[in-house]
Amino acid sequence: MKKKKVLLIYTGGTIGMVKNHLTGRLEPVDFDNLLSQIPALKKFNCRIDALFFSVPIDSSDAGPETWLKLIKLIEKHYEKYDGFVILHGTDTMAYSASALSFMIEDLQKPIVFTGSQLPLEMIRTDGKENLITSIEIASSDKAPKEVCIYFEDLLLRGNRTTKFSSEHFDAFKSPNFPPLAEAGVHIEYNPKFYLPANRKKTQFHKTVSDKIAVITFYPGIREDQVTGVLENENNKGIVLQTFGSGNIPNQDWLRRALDKAIQEGKLILNTTHCIDGGVEQGKYENSAILSEVGAISGLDISLEAAVTKMMFLLGTYSTAKAKRLLAEVLSGEMETNQ
Numbered sequence: 001m002k003k004k005k006v007l008l009i010y011t012g013g014t015i016g017m018v019k020n021h022l023t024g025r026l027e028p029v030d031f032d033n034l035l036s037q038i039p040a041l042k043k044f045n046c047r048i049d050a051l052f053f054s055v056p057i058d059s060s061d062a063g064p065e066t067w068l069k070l071i072k073l074i075e076k077h078y079e080k081y082d083g084f085v086i087l088h089g090t091d092t093m094a095y096s097a098s099a100l101s102f103m104i105e106d107l108q109k110p111i112v113f114t115g116s117q118l119p120l121e122m123i124r125t126d127g128k129e130n131l132i133t134s135i136e137i138a139s140s141d142k143a144p145k146e147v148c149i150y151f152e153d154l155l156l157r158g159n160r161t162t163k164f165s166s167e168h169f170d171a172f173k174s175p176n177f178p179p180l181a182e183a184g185v186h187i188e189y190n191p192k193f194y195l196p197a198n199r200k201k202t203q204f205h206k207t208v209s210d211k212i213a214v215i216t217f218y219p220g221i222r223e224d225q226v227t228g229v230l231e232n233e234n235n236k237g238i239v240l241q242t243f244g245s246g247n248i249p250n251q252d253w254l255r256r257a258l259d260k261a262i263q264e265g266k267l268i269l270n271t272t273h274c275i276d277g278g279v280e281q282g283k284y285e286n287s288a289i290l291s292e293v294g295a296i297s298g299l300d301i302s303l304e305a306a307v308t309k310m311m312f313l314l315g316t317y318s319t320a321k322a323k324r325l326l327a328e329v330l331s332g333e334m335e336t337n338q
């Protein structure tokens, strides 16, 4: 049997950082050197090649530029490798994984994001297991051909995850979608939850728009705060984080402001700030307002997926097409049967 090949891409994050004993801060280091200290990597029955960002970043600095860099690297090496493992800081990993899930269309190979809460150089690190199991998954024929996050025993669909804990090793949750695999003594794959296999040629999209904004509702939000965002010329798409199953205050000024923004051609996506469950627009009078003005229901989409889907669609298609696709499931990011 042909030996499998996995490409490891190190972008930065805690996993590869070392404590600077003078400042007490965690700083990125020479990752090549760190890898050489993990003898288990040599025992794999697959070839592992590694690429590093020349300047490793804290993932709080990751954004569209990072996503494009990753997409270009994966496209360049796509034919040569059977799977990809991306080492990334945990803070914005769910955003990067979501962005790639939309920007790489008809993916035919596994892309597994992972990282750690404690650096690899620390004795109690969670990074070693995360890294080793991610490589095992990326080189397996049984793995989903999707963008995933592997963290603390669970393989999750990337665009369904959210960083949940800054303290515990199980830092990520996927409240609205079951794990694609669970690692114990064996790795148990759950193919019934995979995206359907497709034979289309993989497309690597390379445009995103930053002309979006998020409004998080809270009791007592002021009119000028909302209209400031809705009326800003630079915001072509606005993600609303609303209450419960998609509700907003029943105020005339708010209805007028949303109506005006939509009439001007802005896209409004209604998502809930509950991490579990989704929007049911029209269930209450306070969400029917959103249907009446023409806001799109984000169903049970996460904030990370909503933001990156909006950025991808507005950067890639006409507003009319972006509006239509916002309501459609592109990469398993939301349920349709609510």
Ligand code: ASP
Binding pocket: 012, 013, 014, 015, 057, 058, 059, 060, 088, 089, 090, 091, 092, 115, 116, 117
């Ligand atoms: N601040 C780090 C980062 O996201 C945290 C981590 O990697 O866990 O890059």
